Amino acid sequence: MASLLELAFILVVVIDLFVLASSRMGAAIRVVAMQGVVLGALPLLLAPPGHPLGHYVLLAGGALAIKGVLIPWLMFRAIREASIRREMDPVVGFVPSMVLGGIGVALAFAFSGRLPLPEPAHPFLVPTALSTAWAGMLLVVSRRKAVNQVLGFLVLENGVFVFGLLLSGFMPMMVEAGVLLDLFAAVFVMGIVMFHINREFSSLDTEKLSALKD
Amino acid sequence: MLLRTAYHLAALLVLPPLLLGVVNRTKAFFAGRAGPPLVQPYLDLWKLLRKGAVYSRTTSWVFRAGPVIGLASIASAGLLLAMGGAPAAISFAGDFVLFAYLLGLARFVTALAALDTGSAFEGMGAAREVTFASLAEPAVFLVLLVLARATASLSLGGMLGPQLGAAWAGAAPALLLAAISLFVVALAENARIPVDDPNTHLELTMIHEVMVLDHGGPDLALIQYGAALKLFLFGAILSRIVFLPGVTGALAQEALFLLGVLAFAVGVGVVESAMARLRMVRIPQLLVGASVLSAFAIVLLLR
Numbered sequence: 001m002a003s004l005l006e007l008a009f010i011l012v013v014v015i016d017l018f019v020l021a022s023s024r025m026g027a028a029i030r031v032v033a034m035q036g037v038v039l040g041a042l043p044l045l046l047a048p049p050g051h052p053l054g055h056y057v058l059l060a061g062g063a064l065a066i067k068g069v070l071i072p073w074l075m076f077r078a079i080r081e082a083s084i085r086r087e088m089d090p091v092v093g094f095v096p097s098m099v100l101g102g103i104g105v106a107l108a109f110a111f112s113g114r115l116p117l118p119e120p121a122h123p124f125l126v127p128t129a130l131s132t133a134w135a136g137m138l139l140v141v142s143r144r145k146a147v148n149q150v151l152g153f154l155v156l157e158n159g160v161f162v163f164g165l166l167l168s169g170f171m172p173m174m175v176e177a178g179v180l181l182d183l184f185a186a187v188f189v190m191g192i193v194m195f196h197i198n199r200e201f202s203s204l205d206t207e208k209l210s211a212l213k214d
Numbered sequence: 215m216l217l218r219t220a221y222h223l224a225a226l227l228v229l230p231p232l233l234l235g236v237v238n239r240t241k242a243f244f245a246g247r248a249g250p251p252l253v254q255p256y257l258d259l260w261k262l263l264r265k266g267a268v269y270s271r272t273t274s275w276v277f278r279a280g281p282v283i284g285l286a287s288i289a290s291a292g293l294l295l296a297m298g299g300a301p302a303a304i305s306f307a308g309d310f311v312l313f314a315y316l317l318g319l320a321r322f323v324t325a326l327a328a329l330d331t332g333s334a335f336e337g338m339g340a341a342r343e344v345t346f347a348s349l350a351e352p353a354v355f356l357v358l359l360v361l362a363r364a365t366a367s368l369s370l371g372g373m374l375g376p377q378l379g380a381a382w383a384g385a386a387p388a389l390l391l392a393a394i395s396l397f398v399v400a401l402a403e404n405a406r407i408p409v410d411d412p413n414t415h416l417e418l419t420m421i422h423e424v425m426v427l428d429h430g431g432p433d434l435a436l437i438q439y440g441a442a443l444k445l446f447l448f449g450a451i452l453s454r455i456v457f458l459p460g461v462t463g464a465l466a467q468e469a470l471f472l473l474g475v476l477a478f479a480v481g482v483g484v485v486e487s488a489m490a491r492l493r494m495v496r497i498p499q500l501l502v503g504a505s506v507l508s509a510f511a512i513v514l515l516l517r
């Protein structure tokens with residue numbers, strides 16, 4: 001169980017690095033969906049033995065359904081409608097963003113032990129959360145295409161979700177359900193925004209939003 | 215023990231072309247062909263060895279020394295390797311640095327021989343080869359550092375020795391990441407798809423093959439044999455890391471070791487059949503990715 005948990009955390013971090021390196025949106029969406037599935041499994045793996053499982057099962061099921069299935073489906077729809085396949089030239093290149101991601105991961109693993117936090121259920125929990133959030137933020141600021149920015153937001157939210165697991169013993173379920181619903185609504189709204197950008201400029205490049213036009 | 219070392223030396227010298235045969239057969243299987251016989255690389259080498267060599271008048275002794283020094287340094291790198299859990303033929307603290315730089319020396323003399331021909335095309339190939347090698351080298355060293363840290367030993371004999379079993383119990387994720395990273399590096403170092411295609415002779419995209427275009431006959435045989443040997447070395451390290459960390463008993467170790475090396479060859483063949491070549495601008499990304507993975511492995515070990 002412990003090694004499975006360790007493997008799950010490491011998989012989450014490796015997926016962060018992969019998304020930072022990949023220019024193909026289809027592949028990126030697929031691995032973010034996989035990250036969602038792994039995150040869905042995490043609450044079950046972290047559940048303390050002897051505790052009623054209902055809360056954890058609902059949390060896992062909700063994460064799995066929204067992060068692993070629903071949102072990836074919406075994203076695939078978006079890239080199909082806009083018929084874009086890859087990010088051409090990001091603001092920060094793929095190699096530098098991967099290296100930055102690696103540095104973030106190293107720092108997260110080196111220093112997370114010093115943070116004044118409640119005792120985590122697993123030593124990898126906090127560094128995984130921090131490095132996932134860092135990778136998500138990097139994606140949001142360094143990519144030009146709206147789809148990739150939404151993907152970055154998702155990765156960032158995944159980091160927050162992992163961080164939330166730190167407190168899942170205390171958090172009422174309604175709060176967690178609300179967070180998942182918020183995420184879904186946010187991606188939904190972003191989908192509408194993407195649709196409008198695409199219709200206006202016939203491209204999903206957000207740089208065009210800042211150009212003046214008469 | 216001595217017998218076992220002798221057996222390993224024999225395996226090191228005899229088996230490498232077989233790996234190429236396995237890779238080619240795997241590719242043929244995926245393409246739906248019967249493929250060349252497994253011993254075809256041996257026959258090719260034999261054919262090349264019986265031929266004469268033609269040397270251009272613009273070349274000097276550097277060109278003739280290239281293949282010989284290249285093969286010699288790869289073979290001596292093989293001596294440092296502990297195969298199948300048995301101690302290496304030569305072992306001392308810090309020999310992994312020598313291992314990495316013996317492979318580097320082989321590449322250096324090959325590039326030098328290519329430059330010695332005075333052909334602009336070969337110069338371009340040499341430039342490409344060393345560019346990508348400079349990106350692969352950090353990954354190799356990071357992987358070796360992971361092994362050194364996990365097994366708490368500074369020689370290749372110790373890193374791939376009996377401590378590896380205990381290391382897997384304590385640091386499985388780090389070793390797994392290192393193994394994946396090493397596989398990527400092995401593909402790049404041995405000029406296989408997705409980095410380079412050993413069969414292509416398309417001048418826009420070839421890397422390693424460019425440098426050996428002017429070699430013929432016995433020289434080419436030495437180069438091809440050296441390339442096979444290098445593939446075998448990487449296969450041996452990977453097989454040792456992945457397949458038999460906890461196995462004891464000489465016979466089981468040897469059998470699993472051979473199986474692991476063959477599985478490595480099949481894996482290379484599968485990757486070559488299933489993946490397209492990367493565009494050349496994407497290769498640094500792959501190699502930096504391998505470095506980042508192994509750096510992550512080190513971070514996991516150090517915390």
